Amino acid sequence: MEVEQSQRSKKDDDLNNGSVTTTTTDDEEVSVERVFEQSNEVPPPWQNQLTFRALIVSFILAILFTFVVMKLNLTTGIIPSLNISAGLLGFFFVKTWTKILNKAGVLKQPFTRQENTVIQTCVVASSGIAFSGGFGSYLFGMSDVIAKQSAEANSAMNIKNPHLGWMIGFLFVVSFLGLFSVVPLRKIMIVDFKLTYPSGTATATLINSFHTPQGAKLAKKQVRALGKFFSFSFLWGFFQWFFTSGEDCGFANFPTFGLKAYENKFYFDFSATYVGVGMICPYLINVSLLIGSILSWGVMWPLIGAQKGKWYSADLRDSNLHGLQGYRVFIGIAMILGDGLYNFIKVLGRTIFGLYKQFKNKDALPINDDRSSPDIVKISYDDKRRTELFLKDKIPSWFAITGYVVLAIVSIITVPHIFHQLKWYHILTMYIIAPVLAFCNAYGCGLTDWSLASTYGKLAIFTIGAWAGAANGGVLAGLAACGVMMNIVSTASDLMQDFKTGYMTLASPRSMFLSQAIGTAMGCVISPCVFWLFYKAFPELGQQESAYPAPYAAVYRNMSILGVEGFSALPKHCLVLCYIFFAAAVIVNGVRDAVGSKWARFIPLPMAMAIPFYIGGYFTIDMCVGSLILFIWRKLNKPKADAYSSAVASGLICGEGIWTLPSSVLALAGVKPPICMKFLSSSANKKVDSFLRH
Numbered sequence: 001m002e003v004e005q006s007q008r009s010k011k012d013d014d015l016n017n018g019s020v021t022t023t024t025t026d027d028e029e030v031s032v033e034r035v036f037e038q039s040n041e042v043p044p045p046w047q048n049q050l051t052f053r054a055l056i057v058s059f060i061l062a063i064l065f066t067f068v069v070m071k072l073n074l075t076t077g078i079i080p081s082l083n084i085s086a087g088l089l090g091f092f093f094v095k096t097w098t099k100i101l102n103k104a105g106v107l108k109q110p111f112t113r114q115e116n117t118v119i120q121t122c123v124v125a126s127s128g129i130a131f132s133g134g135f136g137s138y139l140f141g142m143s144d145v146i147a148k149q150s151a152e153a154n155s156a157m158n159i160k161n162p163h164l165g166w167m168i169g170f171l172f173v174v175s176f177l178g179l180f181s182v183v184p185l186r187k188i189m190i191v192d193f194k195l196t197y198p199s200g201t202a203t204a205t206l207i208n209s210f211h212t213p214q215g216a217k218l219a220k221k222q223v224r225a226l227g228k229f230f231s232f233s234f235l236w237g238f239f240q241w242f243f244t245s246g247e248d249c250g251f252a253n254f255p256t257f258g259l260k261a262y263e264n265k266f267y268f269d270f271s272a273t274y275v276g277v278g279m280i281c282p283y284l285i286n287v288s289l290l291i292g293s294i295l296s297w298g299v300m301w302p303l304i305g306a307q308k309g310k311w312y313s314a315d316l317r318d319s320n321l322h323g324l325q326g327y328r329v330f331i332g333i334a335m336i337l338g339d340g341l342y343n344f345i346k347v348l349g350r351t352i353f354g355l356y357k358q359f360k361n362k363d364a365l366p367i368n369d370d371r372s373s374p375d376i377v378k379i380s381y382d383d384k385r386r387t388e389l390f391l392k393d394k395i396p397s398w399f400a401i402t403g404y405v406v407l408a409i410v411s412i413i414t415v416p417h418i419f420h421q422l423k424w425y426h427i428l429t430m431y432i433i434a435p436v437l438a439f440c441n442a443y444g445c446g447l448t449d450w451s452l453a454s455t456y457g458k459l460a461i462f463t464i465g466a467w468a469g470a471a472n473g474g475v476l477a478g479l480a481a482c483g484v485m486m487n488i489v490s491t492a493s494d495l496m497q498d499f500k501t502g503y504m505t506l507a508s509p510r511s512m513f514l515s516q517a518i519g520t521a522m523g524c525v526i527s528p529c530v531f532w533l534f535y536k537a538f539p540e541l542g543q544q545e546s547a548y549p550a551p552y553a554a555v556y557r558n559m560s561i562l563g564v565e566g567f568s569a570l571p572k573h574c575l576v577l578c579y580i581f582f583a584a585a586v587i588v589n590g591v592r593d594a595v596g597s598k599w600a601r602f603i604p605l606p607m608a609m610a611i612p613f614y615i616g617g618y619f620t621i622d623m624c625v626g627s628l629i630l631f632i633w634r635k636l637n638k639p640k641a642d643a644y645s646s647a648v649a650s651g652l653i654c655g656e657g658i659w660t661l662p663s664s665v666l667a668l669a670g671v672k673p674p675i676c677m678k679f680l681s682s683s684a685n686k687k688v689d690s691f692l693r694h
Contacts, residue, residue, distance in 0.1 A: 033385045046393050046508030049114040057093045058119050062126035062522050066530045068657030069127050073136030074548040076619050080280040083203045085650035090119035091210045092223040113211040114507040121498045122519035129523025132490040133171055135531040136550050138482040141557035145542040150321045152561050157473035162535055166418050167528040173411045174484050175520050178491025181438040183400035186499050191387050195446030200500030207505050222647040229648050233272040233655025245676040255679050264297045265616025274619045276652030278626020279645055284601055285608050286627045292609030293617025311572045326571040329558050332613035334578035338585030339607040340455040347444035386503050393508040419480040421473030426464050430484055438492035445493040453490035460485040462563035474564035537664035551615045
């Protein structure tokens, strides 16, 4: 998700900075692995962790989560972490499966936490392709639907419309390189450097808890809560469908705060999905979105709109990039680039500093608990047990290097046939640099839990696009290069997160690598098919006023235009405003870091503020409602809210998300809703009544 790195948990922002820390003794801490040993749990061989039932459940859940992620991609681009939902539903399905087999007396292999980890890894890897595949950003930004929204670079050489064949082929040749690029570094990152990977650690803690008697009991209750709200959300989506027969019809267009506010994109659109997203996202994200909505649609756009005929031609529609739309898009891009550049430099700096400290202290790496040596730091029983099994099933370095080289050669040969604007030497250059960037992203993610995949993708847009040149289809070349780079660095950090999860659940690195590879292969087929269904079922896909505006597709395309053609595309005074908001994003981030975590929670995030600049604030109202529900719930019953809020939110997101499957099928079959519910002003209503009488 474009705002993915902003949504990652910041509670561990001051995590392991690369130095080695001493753990407490076994008597002073609760040993997770001793608990499992007492229950006679023996980790199965890596081959038995990849079971047939695990792959079947992973495939089913991958389809479900791909629909959810795709819908979020094509509406606002905000995608919350679904790891908890994947782990929870994986646990529920296989636990039910094994319970039935056990009662029938035919259960051959019990359900283990290692198998649960494999399912979670496979599902997240598969649905992750819906994000890194660019269906809501760079890939859809190549289409004529998005190109027609701009007067620049919309010639045939800068357009490539989606097609199932080339999308699947492209993803297969670029999505696996990231897996091989960081495999040789797994011991260094996980065991030697002991990077935290907060998301991977949190997922492992969750899975470990599921497989204790008390955790399993809570998991069943959480699944029931998820099921209830999944059903409610699905039926609510079904009910709303009946009232959407025409344009601007239905509950999604309810003018909650009046018609004037509705015209400026302020209304509650009754979306269970975004109420759920709001419950998962931190309060700061939702408040930042609301502030961005008010600043843009409440203040800036009305003021700039009043300059129509002075700053831009009065003959232009607001949706024209040389008109008001240009300010909306390019000021938003400036904020995104300012935030991205700041965090890129920040994470890169922490990475270099962390590496310096790691190598400076390399003689004190926690390799055993021999107290006779003053240079060796004692480690806990859990770490010894986990390290022993993590290093047991090795993945040979020659395998990773050979795999990377072979896949790179295949990609260098294949991709220029898909995008003739992107030359073989462009791709070769990226693949030479990519392992270094993949390492930086994986290491930085381990320190801060921030993946900067989209930032590296934007760097590829500007560098490769400018290298290709405007006359040679540089806009399309930049977008394709973004896809190549994003897939490598995103997959690399995801794999290392999963290695951390596997390390803490005693899952074999081999089973983790294979489950990630299988999930990636699933995603390379499932994600294009799901996108193709949306593309065919909703002809208005990508239009700004539609239900699926795909906002980041236009943003990424205009970034590419800006990188290739310079500032000629900007309307009057837009460049000055871009400079101001770029600088503001950098300054705000700097102030947030300077004041510390205590006060930073009161300062909005520029990345989140930028999202509603383009598409409006309607979804921010939904998300703030989700935050309000969670806030009140925590005030009334904090333990229960903390235990069930993620399950409730996941149910709300998944239910309405999966409703898009039957609604797409109905649209393809030509079945239209029977009713149009529309809201008019009293004067417009009188005109309609008068027309109908005559």
